[in-house]
Amino acid sequence: MANQPITSYSTAPEVDALVNDLIGRVADKWTLLVLEQLEEGGEQRFGALARAVPGISQKMLTQTLRAMERDGLVIRTVHPVIPPHVDYRLTTLGHSLGEAFCGVWHWAEANLAAVQRSRSAFDARD
Amino acid sequence: MANQPITSYSTAPEVDALVNDLIGRVADKWTLLVLEQLEEGGEQRFGALARAVPGISQKMLTQTLRAMERDGLVIRTVHPVIPPHVDYRLTTLGHSLGEAFCGVWHWAEANLAAVQRSRSAFDARD
DNA sequence: CCGTATCCGCCTTGATACTG
DNA sequence: CAGTATCAAGGCGGATACGG
Numbered sequence: 001m002a003n004q005p006i007t008s009y010s011t012a013p014e015v016d017a018l019v020n021d022l023i024g025r026v027a028d029k030w031t032l033l034v035l036e037q038l039e040e041g042g043e044q045r046f047g048a049l050a051r052a053v054p055g056i057s058q059k060m061l062t063q064t065l066r067a068m069e070r071d072g073l074v075i076r077t078v079h080p081v082i083p084p085h086v087d088y089r090l091t092t093l094g095h096s097l098g099e100a101f102c103g104v105w106h107w108a109e110a111n112l113a114a115v116q117r118s119r120s121a122f123d124a125r126d
Numbered sequence: 127m128a129n130q131p132i133t134s135y136s137t138a139p140e141v142d143a144l145v146n147d148l149i150g151r152v153a154d155k156w157t158l159l160v161l162e163q164l165e166e167g168g169e170q171r172f173g174a175l176a177r178a179v180p181g182i183s184q185k186m187l188t189q190t191l192r193a194m195e196r197d198g199l200v201i202r203t204v205h206p207v208i209p210p211h212v213d214y215r216l217t218t219l220g221h222s223l224g225e226a227f228c229g230v231w232h233w234a235e236a237n238l239a240a241v242q243r244s245r246s247a248f249d250a251r252d
Numbered sequence: 253c254c255g256t257a258t259c260c261g262c263c264t265t266g267a268t269a270c271t272g
Numbered sequence: 273c274a275g276t277a278t279c280a281a282g283g284c285g286g287a288t289a290c291g292g
Contacts, residue, residue: 072244118198
């Protein structure tokens with residue numbers, strides 16, 4: 001396969017695309033909120049999550065939890081009782097993702113004011 | 127304003143919402159790719175970015191760069207010549223965001239295989 | 253070369269109603 | 273209580289054409 005072009009770096013282009021897709025999935029608004037809620041509240045029921053995450057619809061919660069389960073971020077535990085009782089908790093992988101996002105979270109907290117100032121200045125042009 | 131409820135944490139709920147919005151803005155697919163490209167390529171022209179970011183349309187590139195400029199992540203420099211010549215480079219703030227995202231980037235790289243395995247296992251259920 | 257404007261299809265999301 | 277199904281609506285993103 002000869003030499004790689006000099007513009008390439010450590011990882012292969014296709015892997016880069018996969019990594020980007022993964023980030024896109026995982027950086028979703030609802031996923032972030034659910035992740036946060038599971039981090040601070042520990043194992044919780046579907047209804048508890050629905051109440052805790054502001055503005056999420058049942059559909060989006062189900063969809064988000066399914067995707068997270070499929071990606072190995074959460075464990076879904078069904079207790080076969082009536083009425084149904086389903087618990088969700090983070091996996092080790094899910095936890096590690098939460099930690100990885102801490103950096104972004106801190107950045108956003110630390111620089112929110114700066115961004116707001118920048119926006120005001122920009123909007124006041126002309 | 128008396129005591130805060132015991133379930134609250136360091137930041138106020140409204141700030142939390144603002145922080146979430148900010149993350150939503152900044153975690154956008156195209157923003158991430160443009161940020162990456164500016165990190166590794168330094169100051170570049172509009173056309174160079176258009177060529178470097180795979181699959182982006184002119185419209186999305188313009189839109190993304192405007193939003194980043196407004197948020198104080200990039201500096202736009204117009205050289206008043208014919209034909210026009212416009213350069214973009216990261217601000218300190220933009221650079222710091224790139225560093226904050228490194229954690230997520232590394233997580234995605236390190237755990238891509240694990241996620242793919244989880245997905246395969248999930249899809250093979252039943 | 254850089255950017256704006258317009259149109260249009262599609263995908264995501266929310267609301268609602270219903271089942272186990 | 274937890275989840276699915278259906279439908280309508282809105283926004284996002286792409287293609288194209290044009291302006292400075």
